[in-house]
Amino acid sequence: MHSLLVTGPGGAGRTTAAAVTALAAARAGRRVLLLSGDPGDPMAALVGPAAGPPEDVAPGLRAVPAAGGVLVARIDSGEEFRAELVALQDRGAALLSMLGGRALGAEELTDLPGAEQFALLRALRRAATAPGVDLVVVDMPPLHQAVATLALPAQLRRYLARLLPAERQAARALRPVLAQLAGVPMPAQWLYEAAARWDEELAAVQAVIEAGSTAVRLVAEPGPAADAALRTGGLGLALQRLRVADVVANRTLPPGSADPWLAGLAAQQEKYAAQWAAAGPPVLPLPHLGRDPQGPDDLAALADGAAQAPDAPGRRPDWPVEDRIAEDGVLVWVVPLPRAEKRELDLIRRGDELLLTVGPYRRIVPLPSALRRCTVSGAALADGELRIRFTPDPGLWPRAH
Numbered sequence: 001m002h003s004l005l006v007t008g009p010g011g012a013g014r015t016t017a018a019a020v021t022a023l024a025a026a027r028a029g030r031r032v033l034l035l036s037g038d039p040g041d042p043m044a045a046l047v048g049p050a051a052g053p054p055e056d057v058a059p060g061l062r063a064v065p066a067a068g069g070v071l072v073a074r075i076d077s078g079e080e081f082r083a084e085l086v087a088l089q090d091r092g093a094a095l096l097s098m099l100g101g102r103a104l105g106a107e108e109l110t111d112l113p114g115a116e117q118f119a120l121l122r123a124l125r126r127a128a129t130a131p132g133v134d135l136v137v138v139d140m141p142p143l144h145q146a147v148a149t150l151a152l153p154a155q156l157r158r159y160l161a162r163l164l165p166a167e168r169q170a171a172r173a174l175r176p177v178l179a180q181l182a183g184v185p186m187p188a189q190w191l192y193e194a195a196a197r198w199d200e201e202l203a204a205v206q207a208v209i210e211a212g213s214t215a216v217r218l219v220a221e222p223g224p225a226a227d228a229a230l231r232t233g234g235l236g237l238a239l240q241r242l243r244v245a246d247v248v249a250n251r252t253l254p255p256g257s258a259d260p261w262l263a264g265l266a267a268q269q270e271k272y273a274a275q276w277a278a279a280g281p282p283v284l285p286l287p288h289l290g291r292d293p294q295g296p297d298d299l300a301a302l303a304d305g306a307a308q309a310p311d312a313p314g315r316r317p318d319w320p321v322e323d324r325i326a327e328d329g330v331l332v333w334v335v336p337l338p339r340a341e342k343r344e345l346d347l348i349r350r351g352d353e354l355l356l357t358v359g360p361y362r363r364i365v366p367l368p369s370a371l372r373r374c375t376v377s378g379a380a381l382a383d384g385e386l387r388i389r390f391t392p393d394p395g396l397w398p399r400a401h
Helices: 014-027 042-047 076-093 092-100 113-129 143-163 175-183 187-209 224-239 260-279 296-304 369-373
Strands: 002-006 032-036 055-058 061-065 073-074 135-139 216-219 244-254 285-289 321-324 330-336 345-350 353-358 361-366 372-384 385-392
Touching: 002 014, 002 143, 014 032, 014 042, 014 135, 014 216, 014 244, 014 285, 014 296, 032 042, 032 113, 042 073, 042 296, 055 073, 055 113, 061 113, 073 385, 113 135, 113 143, 113 187, 143 187, 143 224, 143 361, 175 321, 216 224, 224 244, 224 260, 224 353, 224 361, 244 260, 345 372, 345 385, 369 372
Parallel strands: 002 135, 002 216, 032 073, 032 135, 216 244, 244 285
Antiparallel strands: 055 061, 061 073, 321 330, 330 385, 345 353, 353 361, 372 385
């Protein structure tokens, strides 16, 4: 099973591209599940009315068959948030009672900022376990928000490990005894148990995002604004080591128009599409219909010539460590950052971790074991690669005899 995460700059037509991708794959004989979390539900207008009754495709995930045999699952972040908070209150009911608190009813809960991202990630994890599904296509939020969403599981797991380290659960053996004496679960026990559940769920989501069978399809209308957005967003994806399979050049105009205005727009689109193709993954054109796609017929017209989702297993981009001790006395950690500029880079060594900043994005990564016994001695950016030099620490590096 493969997952394709479709995103791009706001207004680029990523929802249309996600629906076209799903329909083209279904026509090729693949069983496709299309996930959509947009609150306005524009996907419904594209795929048309349900072609059959809803079905459970995975535990906690329902989908309806649509035109072309695509299964469409809409993510309701409000329902997901209410269910999760009510369940959390139920687990901590004894503690709430001891503190004099009153539980909130499901009917008085409204989802908070961030609920959409968590609901989307949870649906992605559930979809990855759907039996019989060959491809999951996810209509992601706009590019900058999508990068932040996909980075969330690893970030939260790091926070939990630092704030509630499992190996330091004080008086672990005594807590059940104390709980029996007090008649309620001890707060530390309840907190650590909740943290363990969250970590397990986050780890499962992270495994799906980082799997070699998961890739990103970028959608943009070729032009200078889209070029800037793709460059910045692409750096965020590279920093998270997420694989970009291809770029959909959406709403492309036919060349050779007699109208100078249209011919100029078409030439600009062709210029930027060619630049993207030369600098990165394949560029797939999706033509302009002369209007906004408005239903299954328009969707089918676009799917007729659309490229299918990649079905070959991939892998996460490598961050190799080059051993140049024999030549220069250093190890070099190579971090691919396509189209990065020196002025937007920063790095800080903190213990066994490296804090990398690229433009608006930041990631804290653990150092490979060999580099933990070294000191950072320099860094350089060239040809889309950040090359960080590490000099072995004589006090820690094994000496040859």
